[in-house]
Structure formats: structure tokens, C-alpha cells
Amino acid sequence: MHQRSLALLGALLAFGACAGTAQAANPPAFAAPATATVHPGVMTFTKGSQCTANFVFYDATTTYIGQAAHCSGTGGATETDGCTAKSLPIGTPVEVGGASKPGRLAYNSWLTMQAAKEKDADTCQNNDFALVALDSADAGSVSPAIPTFGVPTGLNTTGVEAGETVRSYGNSGLRGGIALLSPKTGFSVGQGSGGWSHTVYTLTPGLPGDSGSGFIDARGRAFGILSTLSLLPLPGSNGVSDLSRALAYMGAHGGPAVVLADTSRAAAPVPAAASGPAQAPATKATTTKAKKAAAKAKKAKAKAKAAKAARAKAKRKAAAAKARRAKAAKKKAQPVRG
Template identity: 65%
Template structure:
């Protein structure tokens, strides 16, 4: 599902809930960035403030930006280089009027089945679904399967290669590991050292950081649709806001 933050288009990733019944969409923190596209260090990059309205396609009312890893890291003076570079995660709280419209299943593939606890190894299969409007509504190109190039950045980053790489508008979209577990958030398009690979921020680490430092306490919502690793591209299903 697409989100628009001050006109910047991204794709939401996973659904999260809290103990009081709140429902949230995950997106990349850089979706609320106000600097250049090359500003990827979250401890330095500028961002719109918490409380910013976020338009969610299909929702009846705007959501609200309630957590940004960039703002949290800057506020607490984070100094770990890997965390600063790869912790790219935000939460958009949905209006209660839209709670009943949410389906946490990843389009086409189903899942997530659980948070990933082990990351990825070299050549592990990964799955994603991009929803950029630059595809002109051609959903055949939205489901993506690829391979992980392992992990770096102290486990914060998973470089991946998919048959069609993520493009502008896909930013923030979900990645699943080979078992359908929530792996990460599409963060960057790399030019080097591996051209046209994507950087995926580890969502388990990102949520742990948010819950420890960001004034939130959220849990991943698992999908209602079973994970289908061998789903054909023609079997496109709607997900997140199933409208």
C-alpha cells in the first residue's frame, strides 16, 4: 500500500499493533526526509517532525507519523556507525476509523509468519512486493523474488538482488526471508559495489530499537494469508489496506 508524506511516495511494509489496540503501518524513515536522496545517515539527515500527516492510499483518513528512527537516533545522540547508516524505520499510526480495513498479509506472497530472528545468509531466497506508481498499475512487476547477498553493517543491512530491483516509490516495502518471516524494509538502491542491488534494513533490529528508545511498544502482526513461496506472478492479491 502506498503512503505519501508531504508528497513523497513510499510503500508501506508490515502492520504493527500495540497493547491499547493501536494499529500502525511501517515505512522507511527516509520517506519523511527533507534533504537529498543521497542523505542516508539517519543520525545526520533531516526529517519532517513527528505528528506529520501521512496519506495512506485506500484509507478514509490520514495516518500520523508517530515514530522515526532518524529523529530518535538524533535525539539520543546515537554514535554507532552501523545503526546510524542502516536503521531506516518509521511508524504511521492509522486512524481508528481505518482499523477494520487493514490486512497484515503481504500482497501476493502471504505472511509474514513471524519476525525473522536469524537474518539471511549468502544466496538465501527473499521475497518482496513493490507498489510504485511508476509501474503504471502493471502489477505483474510488483511481486519480486531474489537472493540475499548476506548481511553487513553488524547485521543491520541485508543487500539483496531481485529480478526487478526496487525503484522510487517502492521505498519502505517489506522483504520476507525464505520461510516467510519478516526480514526487513527496502531502504536503498546501490550503485556500488553491486550495481542495482537493494539495501534492506533489518526490521527485527529496527523494531527492537524503536521499542527501547522511541516511546512506542509495538508487535508485528502476522499475516492471515499463508506464505506461498512458489506463488506465480499472475496470482496477485491485495494486502495491507485491502481495498
């Protein structure tokens, strides 16, 4: 086990070095968030199974969007061991919300672990990541920005501690298409399984169909993927797979050499006017810009206040759950996939 931990640490360090090198190259010319039709949080459908896309990735030739590995699973909702659960094959068409053409399953951690004959229980249980290669016709319609939050700003490789703020954007069909219910804020209960898993509470909790949605930390960095919906011992909590470990595992086992597309590096189209001679500032435009900035700041303040209230409510819920844990200590319930 110690040797496996060292091997994983080495893979994480190697992945971080490779990602840093790859990010020095120009990313694709992503669409502006306001006009993009494909972005984190869109629905994906794999042979009828609905999930939520997490983050955007790219390599030298292809743009990808992530989903959970179990989204292409062919077994029941309680089959959570990726080293034994079955999946549809690489190349399976995947319908992606906002895309004009289907993508294709390009990587699946379950299939990779089974091919590698993976034996580590923590890895088998929590490595739940897949990539969908988008059709080249949709490359110009993609933005890496999560709606509402406008991030990720990078990749979190150290995880989140208990009490840290977490955010996500779920898009389950059970939400009835009500966009206001998609952004979620909560907190981490802590890490487990050697850093492979994070237990979180959010308001609202993840629902079936939210599976695969991305989680970001308080700094806007991507750290996880919604994997399981828990009943006991923490009712209403969600299990989040660690993204940095999933990416490191993929890199160590011949998967696509991708880069996480983050909003701090995303290339925005240059306005045509920018190449011409400098124009004198317009007073009216400047005033309008200032008003918009003030309105935006006011909105952000209101959102922060609402988030604080949501965190307080979630903490009260966690305290109540903790009180019930003693009664449920002898009960065991297998987690289910969303």
C-alpha cells in the same frame, strides 16, 4: 564497540520476549485479505514523497503501518545518515493508500537516533524505520497479509545468509500501476554492518518509490525494509535494513510497544453460520472446494517454476556484476534512497 554489540543483543532478546508476551493477547479483528483496502504494499505519501508500506503493527489501542524513516526526510536522496539527515516531525499527516483518512507519523528512527545522540556508524546508516498510526476509522479495513504472498508468518531475528531466497512487494509509481510487476523474488548476497544491513538482488530490482517495502525470507518471516538503491559496487542491488534490529532500537528508546501483525495469528471474523447447529456436508460444495484446491495447487506450482527461473536469472546477473566489480573497485558511489 563490543559493549554496543552486547547492548544490542540484549535489546533484541528483550524485544523478542516482549513480542512473545504481547502476541499472546488477541490481535485486532483484521479484515480478510480479499476485502482489505489497507495492507502491506500500499502507497504512502508524506508531504508528496511516495513510498511503499512494509508491515502492519499494533498495540493495545492503535493499528500502525510501517514505512522507511527516510520517507519523511527533508533532504536530498544521497542523505543516508539517519543521525544527521533531517525529517518532518512526529505528528505529520501521512496519506495511506486505501485508507479513508490520513494517518500520522508516530515514530521515526532518524528523529529518535538524533535525540539519543547516536554515534554508532552502522546504526546511523541503516536504522531506517518509521511507523504511521492509522485513523481508528480505518482499523477494520486492515489486513497484515502481503498481496500475492499472504504473509508474514512472524519475525526473523537472525537475518538471512548469502544465497537465501527473499521476496518483496514494491509499489512504486514508476511501475505504472501494473500489479504484476509488484511481487518480487530474489536472493540475499549477504549481511553487513553488524547485521544491520542485507544486500539483495530481486527481479525486478527496487525502484524509487519502492522504498520502505517489506522483505520476507523463504519461510515467510519479515526480516527487512528496502532502504537504498545501489549503483556500485553491485549495480542493481538493494540495501535492506534489518527489521528486528530496528524494532529493538525503537523499544529500547521509548518508541511504541508494538507487535508485528502476522497472518498465523491474525483474527479472522467468524462467519455467522458457525454459531448455529452443524450442517450436513453438501456434496456439490465439497466437489467445488476440491476443484478450487486443485486449481490453487496448479497455480502455486506454476508460480514456483517462475520463481525458480527468476532466481536463476538473478544469479546470472549477480555473477556478471561480480565480474565487473574488479573494474569498479577504486570507484566509490554513495547509495541513494528510493
